[in-house]
Amino acid sequence: MSNKNPLLKKSAGSSSKQNIVIILAAIALFAIFYLINNNFASSGNVLNMTKSFVPYAILALGVTFVIATGGIDLSIGTVCIGSAVLAGAICRTGVSAEDGTLWLTIPIILVSGLVFGLLNGVLVAKCKLAPFIATLGTMLVSRGVTAVISEAIRETSSAVKYPPTGWFQKVFTNLNGFPIGLVWVLVLTIICAVVMYKTKVGRYILAIGSNEEAARLSGINVDKYKITAYAISGLFAGMAALFYVAANPSLNIASGNGMELDAVASVYIGGTSTTGGSASIIGTILGSMILVIIRNGLNLALSSGSVVSATNITYAVTGVIVVGAVMLDVLKKKSAAKVKIDSIPAKKEESKS
Amino acid sequence: MGETILKMQGIQKYFSGVHALKSVNFDLRAGEVHALMGENGAGKSTLIKVLCGIHKRDGGTVEYFGENVEFDNISKSQAAGISVIHQELNMMNHLTVAQNMFIGREFKKNGFIDDKAMEREAQKMFDKMGVKIDPSVKLGDLTVGKQQMVEITKAVSRDCKLLVLDEPTAALTLPEVEELFKIMRDMKAKGIGMIYISHRMDEINRISDRVTVMRDGEYVGTVNTAEVTKDDIVKMMVGRVIMGEQKAASNCPCDAPILLDVQHLNAGKEVKDVSFTLRKGEILGFAGLMGAGRTEVARALYGADHRQSGDIYLNGKKVKIKTPEQAVKHGICYLSEDRKRFGLMLDKSVTDNSAIASVDDYVTAGIINDGKMRDESEKANTKLRTKTPSMEQLLKNLSGGNQQKVIIARWLMKNSDIFIFDEPTRGIDVGAKSEIYHLMEELVSQGKSIIMISSELPEVLRMSDRIIVMCEGRKTGELDISEATQENIMQLATMREEN
Numbered sequence: 033m034s035n036k037n038p039l040l041k042k043s044a045g046s047s048s049k050q051n052i053v054i055i056l057a058a059i060a061l062f063a064i065f066y067l068i069n070n071n072f073a074s075s076g077n078v079l080n081m082t083k084s085f086v087p088y089a090i091l092a093l094g095v096t097f098v099i100a101t102g103g104i105d106l107s108i109g110t111v112c113i114g115s116a117v118l119a120g121a122i123c124r125t126g127v128s129a130e131d132g133t134l135w136l137t138i139p140i141i142l143v144s145g146l147v148f149g150l151l152n153g154v155l156v157a158k159c160k161l162a163p164f165i166a167t168l169g170t171m172l173v174s175r176g177v178t179a180v181i182s183e184a185i186r187e188t189s190s191a192v193k194y195p196p197t198g199w200f201q202k203v204f205t206n207l208n209g210f211p212i213g214l215v216w217v218l219v220l221t222i223i224c225a226v227v228m229y230k231t232k233v234g235r236y237i238l239a240i241g242s243n244e245e246a247a248r249l250s251g252i253n254v255d256k257y258k259i260t261a262y263a264i265s266g267l268f269a270g271m272a273a274l275f276y277v278a279a280n281p282s283l284n285i286a287s288g289n290g291m292e293l294d295a296v297a298s299v300y301i302g303g304t305s306t307t308g309g310s311a312s313i314i315g316t317i318l319g320s321m322i323l324v325i326i327r328n329g330l331n332l333a334l335s336s337g338s339v340v341s342a343t344n345i346t347y348a349v350t351g352v353i354v355v356g357a358v359m360l361d362v363l364k365k366k367s368a369a370k371v372k373i374d375s376i377p378a379k380k381e382e383s384k385s
Numbered sequence: 386m387g388e389t390i391l392k393m394q395g396i397q398k399y400f401s402g403v404h405a406l407k408s409v410n411f412d413l414r415a416g417e418v419h420a421l422m423g424e425n426g427a428g429k430s431t432l433i434k435v436l437c438g439i440h441k442r443d444g445g446t447v448e449y450f451g452e453n454v455e456f457d458n459i460s461k462s463q464a465a466g467i468s469v470i471h472q473e474l475n476m477m478n479h480l481t482v483a484q485n486m487f488i489g490r491e492f493k494k495n496g497f498i499d500d501k502a503m504e505r506e507a508q509k510m511f512d513k514m515g516v517k518i519d520p521s522v523k524l525g526d527l528t529v530g531k532q533q534m535v536e537i538t539k540a541v542s543r544d545c546k547l548l549v550l551d552e553p554t555a556a557l558t559l560p561e562v563e564e565l566f567k568i569m570r571d572m573k574a575k576g577i578g579m580i581y582i583s584h585r586m587d588e589i590n591r592i593s594d595r596v597t598v599m600r601d602g603e604y605v606g607t608v609n610t611a612e613v614t615k616d617d618i619v620k621m622m623v624g625r626v627i628m629g630e631q632k633a634a635s636n637c638p639c640d641a642p643i644l645l646d647v648q649h650l651n652a653g654k655e656v657k658d659v660s661f662t663l664r665k666g667e668i669l670g671f672a673g674l675m676g677a678g679r680t681e682v683a684r685a686l687y688g689a690d691h692r693q694s695g696d697i698y699l700n701g702k703k704v705k706i707k708t709p710e711q712a713v714k715h716g717i718c719y720l721s722e723d724r725k726r727f728g729l730m731l732d733k734s735v736t737d738n739s740a741i742a743s744v745d746d747y748v749t750a751g752i753i754n755d756g757k758m759r760d761e762s763e764k765a766n767t768k769l770r771t772k773t774p775s776m777e778q779l780l781k782n783l784s785g786g787n788q789q790k791v792i793i794a795r796w797l798m799k800n801s802d803i804f805i806f807d808e809p810t811r812g813i814d815v816g817a818k819s820e821i822y823h824l825m826e827e828l829v830s831q832g833k834s835i836i837m838i839s840s841e842l843p844e845v846l847r848m849s850d851r852i853i854v855m856c857e858g859r860k861t862g863e864l865d866i867s868e869a870t871q872e873n874i875m876q877l878a879t880m881r882e883e884n
Binding site for chain 2: 226230236242243247248253
């Protein structure tokens with residue numbers, strides 16, 4: 033059976049080394065942060081970490097599909113927050129669960145995410161814009177448009193309120209003390225892995241990332257599958273918003289600033305190729321996990337009367353990790369190329385003799 | 386004619402097992418135009434690359450002004466006075482003419498670049514050459530012909546003693562060609578030796594003093610242009626048949642049903658009103674020189690490039706093919722000449738590469754059955770005798786011939802009816818070549834039809850049942866295999882509109 037499933041086996045195999053490194057690093061970091069501040073491992077803090085981990089992980093899962101095509105999606109952060117702000121305004125949610133129509137926010141958030149994702153897909157696939165430019169545009173547009181609509185409806189620019197406790201939390205974050213968000217991440221991870229490795233959509237997305245022209249000439253409708261990748265990314269940005277508002281019930285358009293960069297960083301750390309063609313769903317999850325540990329750990333370590341800000345140190349550390357992870361990828365490719373050159377003189381000898 | 390400035394003897398070059406240059410001789414005198422001729426793939430460009438240091442030679446000697454030399458890279462050969470004007474110009478279209486000419490050796494004043502001084506200097510040089518070009522305009526705004534003049538002027542300004550012109554007239558208009566020839570004659574008078582690569586016989590006759598012909602990486606001979614006719618040169622170029630005999634008669638019965646009918650195809654500047662038919666079980670060869678528009682015909686037919694007009698009929702029914710996806714649905718497949726760019730997923734496995742066009746066949750309830758896909762890929766590749774350690778092997782680790790087989794497997798698995806092979810044996814060694822030929826013969830015996838584009842005449846003559854010859858985007862002839870010879874194909878392939 034093991035060799036009956038080459039693609040799953042191979043994609044797991046090629047990045048499994050990197051996965052082990054990440055897991056070991058995560059354990060080491062966990063231990064270090066625990067030694068610095070024993071509160072780090074408290075059940076309260078762990079629940080806290082899962083709360084912030086879940087939306088990032090879901091954003092990262094979605095954008096993995098775009099990165100697998102060789103693209104990038106910078107709009108997911110603002111699409112996520114913007115969709116939540118928009119839905120909160122339309123449904124007139126408030127601190128009390130009885131305010132407005134809370135359930136209606138779910139379809140609105142998901143549709144909003146999907147629409148922005150489709151927009152990205154059409155701009156990239158049909159209008160042939162560079163993914164960086166197209167999604168940068170959507171990032172600004174999604175932020176501006178959702179905020180303006182929200183302000184127009186609510187006639188104020190104050191924070192949008194979702195109920196801080198209630199069924200929303202029970203479904204998405206904290207089911208009587210159980211971090212239910214992790215179950216959702218697990219389910220979504222399995223779905224993503226199946227779609228990426230076992231369906232036509234994933235296979236074609238990876239083919240496009242590997243060689244777009246070859247994919248097109250093989251009869252693949254490249255535009256359609258590129259749009260699909262961006263649509264998945266947008267939809268997941270919407271899903272991430274549900275978990276974000278459940279954990280952060282008071283939010284405005286500037287909340288979660290830079291989320292997209294953390295999500296993209298997680299994908300790169302996880303071993304998905306920056307040029308597309310190969311993707312690691314498990315790696316993406318592990319990548320988001322390590323970023324959350326670092327963010328939360330530094331926060332606790334520096335909270336006791338430090339003059340420097342943990343947030344800013346986190347930025348620097350994240351930057352170093354991302355560059356390091358991608359550099360590893362580059363070095364790996366370089367050494368692979370070297371082996372190839374070495375093998376040529378050997379053949380030369382053969383034909384000479 | 387002056388002293389001998391360049392003497393290349395017994396040059397050998399291997400590329401991962403392919404013997405690209407087999408003891409090639411070439412010499413050049415000061416003030417001489419020496420034409421270097423041969424079919425595509427004869428080794429002309431390789432020889433030039435060995436000369437200017439892009440490739441390292443594996444044997445032989447190069448004497449330059451009486452000294453044994455081996456240039457490590459282009460800048461070393463440039464410093465020694467060797468300049469190459471490539472067919473495709475490598476210049477920066479967004480910089481001005483003067484900035485391009487002095488790139489890497491800019492004039493400076495107070496630490497800043499002095500554009501005005503560079504423009505004055507460039508103007509002086511243009512005046513000396515008798516060329517009318519404004520050095521302050523952006524290079525991209527000039528015609529290709531003028532851009533070439535800029536390159537030549539730049540070369541001369543670098544005190545060039547040996548100038549290589551690689552198909553310089555391919556993109557030029559007639560008056561531009563005249564201007565180029567005038568400049569070449571001026572340079573001759575100055576004692577500059579020139580190596581001139583071109584396929585255009587009439588130009589060779591007009592401008593060159595001697596002609597050296599190469600074939601399949603071998604040196605055929607050197608003759609004085611004045612003493613030979615065009616036919617003599619063509620004979621030298623095509624020479625003996627290397628890969629088996631010419632097919633005596635078509636294997637395809639003339640009453641075989643017409644499968645594909647292409648009418649008045651027009652696409653871009655490269656395809657002008659091309660019509661042809663393809664019968665069931667036939668191999669239709671497309672012959673012509675590089676740039677004749679054969680690949681463009683295939684790509685337009687396949688929906689890979691946009692076409693302005695033209696109708697396609699399959700089994701007598703008009704079909705709409707605007708994308709490769711539609712072409713594949715109609716049972717047409719295309720195997721590109723540039724496999725790396727247009728065919729292969731190098732970092733994916735043999736299975737992935739073989740099955741990518743037929744993934745649909747292995748999907749049940751949305752889930753791909755990888756086991757079945759792998760087994761079918763293995764079956765197809767075993768039939769083709771693809772040499773690979775395993776089906777999981779990444780494609781970049783396979784040889785060119787085996788990579789080509791994997792792509793053939795891709796279309797066998799898709800069960801295509803019409804195979805368009807674009808240079809099916811390019812970059813493939815001799816042994817694998819004949820295997821590819823057998824595969825093609827097997828395909829037609831199973832009732833498949835093949836369109837084969839090839840720049841190698843012996844290949845065209847061995848494989849085709851019927852041959853279409855193209856020149857500069859037009860179909861200049863159609864020959865049954867029984868009446869085709871290398872000579873009459875060459876005649877048709879060089880039948881230019883201006884002649």
